[in-house]
Amino acid sequence: xxxxYEARVLVVEDDxxxxxxxxxxxxxxxxxxxxxxxxxxxxxxxxSTWQPHLYLLDVMLPDGNGFDLLRHLRETSDAPxxxxxxxxxxxxxxxxxxxxxxxxVTKPFLPAELLLRLAAVLRRSYRLPEVLPTITLGKxxxxxxxxxxxxxxxxxxxxxxxxxxxxxxLSESRGSIVTTDELCHSVYGDxxxxxxxxxxxxxxxxxxxxxxxxxxxxxxxxRGLGYRLVNEDAQ
Amino acid sequence: xxxxxxxxxxxxxxxIASCIIGATVILIANVLIVGAVxxxxxxxxxxxxxxxATEVSQALAKQGGTYTLSANMVRDLRKHNCWALxxxxxxxxxxxxxxxxxxxTSYTPADIASFARWYLNDYPVSIWRHGEGLxxxxxxxxxxxxxxxxxxxxxxxxxxLLVVALFFADLVVLVVLARLFARxxxxxxxxxxxxxxxxxxxxxxxxxxxxxTDASELLESPQLDEAERVRAKRIVTxxxxxxxxxxxxxxxxxxxxxxxxxxxxxxxxxxVARSVVASFxxxxxxxxxxxxxxxxxxxxxxxxxxxALLKRMLSNLVGNSIHHNPQGCHVTVSFDxxxxxxxxxFRQRCVLSVSDDGRGFGAESLSTLRKxxxxxxxxxxxGLVIVRRIATAHGGRANFTNNEGCGCTCTVELPVAVxxx
Numbered sequence: 001x002x003x004x005y006e007a008r009v010l011v012v013e014d015d016x017x018x019x020x021x022x023x024x025x026x027x028x029x030x031x032x033x034x035x036x037x038x039x040x041x042x043x044x045x046x047x048s049t050w051q052p053h054l055y056l057l058d059v060m061l062p063d064g065n066g067f068d069l070l071r072h073l074r075e076t077s078d079a080p081x082x083x084x085x086x087x088x089x090x091x092x093x094x095x096x097x098x099x100x101x102x103x104x105v106t107k108p109f110l111p112a113e114l115l116l117r118l119a120a121v122l123r124r125s126y127r128l129p130e131v132l133p134t135i136t137l138g139k140x141x142x143x144x145x146x147x148x149x150x151x152x153x154x155x156x157x158x159x160x161x162x163x164x165x166x167x168x169x170l171s172e173s174r175g176s177i178v179t180t181d182e183l184c185h186s187v188y189g190d191x192x193x194x195x196x197x198x199x200x201x202x203x204x205x206x207x208x209x210x211x212x213x214x215x216x217x218x219x220x221x222x223r224g225l226g227y228r229l230v231n232e233d234a235q
Numbered sequence: 236x237x238x239x240x241x242x243x244x245x246x247x248x249x250x251i252a253s254c255i256i257g258a259t260v261i262l263i264a265n266v267l268i269v270g271a272v273x274x275x276x277x278x279x280x281x282x283x284x285x286x287x288a289t290e291v292s293q294a295l296a297k298q299g300g301t302y303t304l305s306a307n308m309v310r311d312l313r314k315h316n317c318w319a320l321x322x323x324x325x326x327x328x329x330x331x332x333x334x335x336x337x338x339x340t341s342y343t344p345a346d347i348a349s350f351a352r353w354y355l356n357d358y359p360v361s362i363w364r365h366g367e368g369l370x371x372x373x374x375x376x377x378x379x380x381x382x383x384x385x386x387x388x389x390x391x392x393x394x395x396l397l398v399v400a401l402f403f404a405d406l407v408v409l410v411v412l413a414r415l416f417a418r419x420x421x422x423x424x425x426x427x428x429x430x431x432x433x434x435x436x437x438x439x440x441x442x443x444x445x446x447x448t449d450a451s452e453l454l455e456s457p458q459l460d461e462a463e464r465v466r467a468k469r470i471v472t473x474x475x476x477x478x479x480x481x482x483x484x485x486x487x488x489x490x491x492x493x494x495x496x497x498x499x500x501x502x503x504x505x506x507v508a509r510s511v512v513a514s515f516x517x518x519x520x521x522x523x524x525x526x527x528x529x530x531x532x533x534x535x536x537x538x539x540x541x542x543a544l545l546k547r548m549l550s551n552l553v554g555n556s557i558h559h560n561p562q563g564c565h566v567t568v569s570f571d572x573x574x575x576x577x578x579x580x581f582r583q584r585c586v587l588s589v590s591d592d593g594r595g596f597g598a599e600s601l602s603t604l605r606k607x608x609x610x611x612x613x614x615x616x617x618g619l620v621i622v623r624r625i626a627t628a629h630g631g632r633a634n635f636t637n638n639e640g641c642g643c644t645c646t647v648e649l650p651v652a653v654x655x656x
Contacts, residue, residue: 015441015442015445017442017445018441018442018444018445018448021445021448021449022448025448025452058441060437084444086436086437086438086440086441086444087433087436087437087440087485106440106478107440107441107443107444107478108440108443108444108446108447108448108474108475108478109444109447109448110447110451110471111447111448111451111452112451175517176513176517177513177514177516177517178513179506179509179510179513180509181503181505181506181509181510182506182510191503191506192503192535192655192656193655193656222513222516224509224527224528224529225509225512225513225516225527226509226513
């Protein structure tokens with residue numbers, strides 16, 4: 001598999017409307033090989049002949065539940081599974097079962113969120129390279145793939161690993177506040193004891209990406225909460 | 236789950252009280268029944284086995300050299316198939332009425348001693364003194380059971396004590412059994428209710444997912460004009476609100492019925508507060524200004540609990556202020572630490588409060604919110620009831636008050652688990 005869109009995705013959802021919507025959604029996103037079914041029996045049959053790369057499973061099905069289905073599937077396949085859960089208890093049940101399900105999304109979900117999770121699971125499971133975007137901050141561009149900061153077509157700076165992690169996390173939630181706790185967790189792996197280190201790191205990052213680091217207009221501070229990477233159209 | 240524990244304890248004490256009262260009532264009723272039956276038998280004469288030796292002795296008179304028994308007594312003895320005889324001082328039978336053939340005609344003192352209280356040749360007998368000797372009245376065989384009971388006072392006292400002890404032991408067994416049955420029925424009731432709510436939640440969420448998926452895709456459509464886009468956005472938002480409401484209902488139900496918070500860990504409350512406030516600022520606060528004030532001393536303080544539940548608790552509080560003040564107001568979320576006993580770290584508490592200068596609570600909703608947690612869910616304002624239940628489930632408490640000027644303050648106190656730096 002060269003990219004995630006080559007993955008064979010099996011959607012097991014008993015509600016025909018939602019199933020059709022999911023198949024359409026995946027098709028429009030670019031997934032070329034997508035199948036749908038509404039029962040455990042059909043899913044097992046399709047899985048044995050078609051060998052999907054990823055299962056998108058509803059928890060409650062007319063002839064069984066998604067957890068048991070995954071247990072059966074695991075006997076012959078290591079393909080990752082993403083659950084569509086409609087019950088709050090499913091999350092803890094899933095962990096308790098130790099099935100090794102790769103993720104779950106609670107209904108109702110935003111299509112964009114589902115697609116992101118799906119792509120992440122596929123990349124993680126099949127070790128596909130993440131397509132890192134280039135972040136545009138006015139005249140400055142940050143190429144996350146190379147870690148270079150370009151201004152007017154010239155590379156003016158290179159990001160360190162921590163700076164890269166920081167701007168990547170901010171760009172994932174561009175336009176929204178990312179709390180200092182979340183940033184510390186993403187960059188340092190722990191949210192305690194890194195507040196000062198984060199402030200220093202932020203200063204360095206701003207020096208590389210902002211025109212005036214003392215008066216930042218792209219990575220703005222939200223006092224007492226965290227930082228926000230401002231959307232382009234907001235400028 | 237202190238609230239639940241209180242309810243269960245109340246129910247448990249109720250069971251114990253009803254068992255004790257029930258057992259006592261049954262005991263008294265049994266004694267009364269036995270007394271009544273005995274009285275009835277004696278009144279109707281059903282237990283009358285015939286004239287006693289005393290009566291026969293009094294009715295037996297010696298006239299000249301012969302003995303005569305009154306006609307009434309003879310009739311009475313015969314009516315009950317009894318016989319009677321008189322043994323003189325030499326041990327010889329000197330008079331008899333209907334005496335069976337297998338009854339001896341002479342007796343030694345030893346013979347008399349051996350049958351006096353029991354049976355004479357298997358005939359139950361009773362004896363009484365007479366001027367000429369000893370009157371013996373015999374009843375038909377197998378008509379009377381006689382048993383001599385002899386006991387020392389010590390044994391008798393012990394026996395009575397044993398009966399009393401057994402009564403209380405039985406009572407304890409009764410209480411334990413009743414509690415076991417009650418527990419099972421509580422569990423069945425809880426399970427059924429949880430299952431029902433979860434099933435309804437599931438059934439509603441699937442069509443909601445279909446609605447959100449369609450509306451979200453519509454939002455992306457380039458053919459939509461701005462007004463249509465706003466409407467599509469509203470469909471998404473309202474569907475998500477419905478889903479959140481379902482989640483609230485589920486949580487309230489789980490916390491009410493036998494559910495401890497699951498997946499507990501040390502939750503960094505300041506981070507939770509920042510995350511909740513940030514998501515409100517991102518998602519829109521209506522016309523409200525939202526401010527967060529975390530005291531420096533509260534940084535790094537963790538409570539033991541479920542992060543998702545604690546986030547929902549704070550979201551409900553902030554959401555309540557925003558939702559009920561569409562005209563706009565100032566909402567302040569503050570997080571501080573209240574010193575423990577005598578200023579020490581022992582029993583330190585996290586104090587999370589959300590206060591606004593808006594409309595405040597109505598008198599009715601305030602009284603609903605202050606009811607004990609065992610009560611049923613209110614028709615409206617589920618969000619704040621959940622706040623109280625989540626706080627209780629985490630060993631804390633929630634307090635709702637109206638401010639003096641305007642607006643209201645909701646305060647949640649939770650026990651500090653650990654402080655991390």
